[in-house]
Each structure stands twice: as structure tokens, then as C-alpha cells.
Amino acid sequence: MAGTMTLDVDAVRAFVTIAELRSFTRAATALDCHQAAVSLRLKRLEERLGHRLIERTPRLVRLSAQGAMFLDEARAFLAAHDRALSALCNARRRFGLGIAAHVFGPEVPTLLARLNAHDPGLMIEVQLGHSRPLLEAFDKGELDAAIVRRDDDRRPAEVLAPESFGWFAAPDFEYRQGEPLRLATLSVSCGVRDIATKALDSVGIPWVEVFIGGGSIAVDAAVAAGLAVSAFSCRLAPAGTVEVSRRFGLPDLPTSEIVMVSTLTDARSRAALRTLAAAFREHRPIVC
Secondary structure (H helix, E strand, O other): OHHHOOOOHHHHHHHHHHHHHOOHHHHHHHHOOOHHHHHHHHHHHHHHHOOOOEEEOOOOEEEOHHHHHHHHHHHHHHHHHHHHHHOOOOOOEEEEEEEEOOOOOOOHHHHHHHHHHHOOOEEEEEEEEOHHHHHHHHHOOOOOEEEEEEOOOOOOOEEEEEEOEEEEEOOOOOOOOOOOEEEEEOOOOOHHHHHHHHHHHHOOOOEEEEEEOOHHHHHHHHHHOOOOEEEEEOOOOOOOOEEOHHHHOOOOOOOEEEEEEEOOOOHHHHHHHHHHHHHHHOOOOOOO
16 A cells, blocks of 8 residues: 555665666666666665656666656655754764856756755855866865866866857857957956967967956856857856857867866765766756
């Protein structure tokens, strides 16, 4: 009877982990067990509920219709279970998280809310900045984890999503080939500025910075007002602007990756990192 049905926490956790990582192999790694054990836990849960939750083919792992309906409730079930356990321990632990300013997008509030709901015992401290200073703070032990854009840094990191860039301007912005392209940039140390100017130099397009600094809001406003063109992540382009690469014959910009770096290995921290990664992937950056 449904009224007397009980759920196995490990089985529900296996289902949620598979659903978030979309891989039995990665789920097994995250749960620190063999893939066969993950499959067995999922099978036990599906038999208990009387529904197939995960559809699996040689090339694809995805939620069934019933699995999609059950996922949020399964997360809530695990969160309630974890809160009950954490209530036995009053100690709060600091979790220092760095997020690069050029990565910070509409998914971040959801990401932080998910992390807080997952483990209310974590005292989350968020630091925003450029990737390079954040990685330096991470190396000094001042941050437990950092979400940054991978540029030239090749340290071990978990890839969260691809990052693509485009040239954006106001719809009525005018540019004549042969004239210097008017640019707005965040700062001379900005990684996106380096990507943009190197791309222009590589094809011989002259450029001039007519607006620099003032923060991302000021740069967004300058581009939206028609003062200049700027290179933006496709998911963070200012409202009211359009991609103008083809219109003006501008060079393609190389893609990058958004990654998360951390050296934490304890079970509680690893669970928090999985929550961060899953929340970010659910809001995967769009492509230009």
C-alpha cells in the first residue's frame, strides 16, 4: 500500500545522482561505489515504486516521464534526511566559494539556494572577482572551491559547461570596414578583452577602446546605448543587443570552458560540490 511504503535513502540518492550526472559511471564515482551497485539500487527503487525512472541506451541516460515527476520530490526527501542528520551536530562549517565575475549569470542564485538547502550547516561565503585572482586565493587556501572560466590554466578541474563568445552591439550600431572598430571592455586585465583583441589582430582589423572599466553594468550600458561593440559570453550579453559577427565580418572567437576547482575530499564537501555542479549544469550556458 502506498500509505505504508518506505524508501531506501541509498536507492533514492543513487537515482538523484544518476539523474543529475546523466551517467551511471559518473554516479558510481560520485557515490564512491561500483557501477553495479548503483544499478542495483536504482532497480530496487524502481521495483519499490512500480515505475521505470531512468531510460538507458548505449549512448544515452535520461529520465523517464515518471522519473522527471519524481526528481524534485526525491531531492526534497534527501534534503529532509540530511537536515535530520545534521541537526545532531550544531557545528557550522565555513565553505568559501569563489565565482568569477564573467561566469556569474542568472543560474547563480539557484546554485546558491540549492547548496544552502542541501546542507544548511554550511556557512557559505561567496567571493566574486576575476578568474586569476580567485585561483590565486584558492592556491593560498582562502577558498574551498572556485568556479571560473578556463583560460590558460590547466590544473585539474571539473568541467561544468562549454562557454562560447560572440560580438554584440546595439541593433543600430554602425561600423564601416577599414575604420577602427570601437570597443568597450571591462579592464585591461580582462581575459575576454584578451580573447577579443587577439582575434581582431589576427585578421588585421584595427580597433580602438572608446569605453573601458566602470564595471560590467557600465560596459553593458555602453554597448546597449550604441557606443561600441564588445565581446560577451553568449549567455551574458546585455538585453537589447544583437550578435554582429556576420554583419560586420568579425572573426570567430574561441570557445572556452567553465570549470570548478577544488581539492576537498571529505564526504560532506564532496556532496556539496556535486550539488554545485548539478545546479550549474541544469542551467547550461547557451551557444551563440
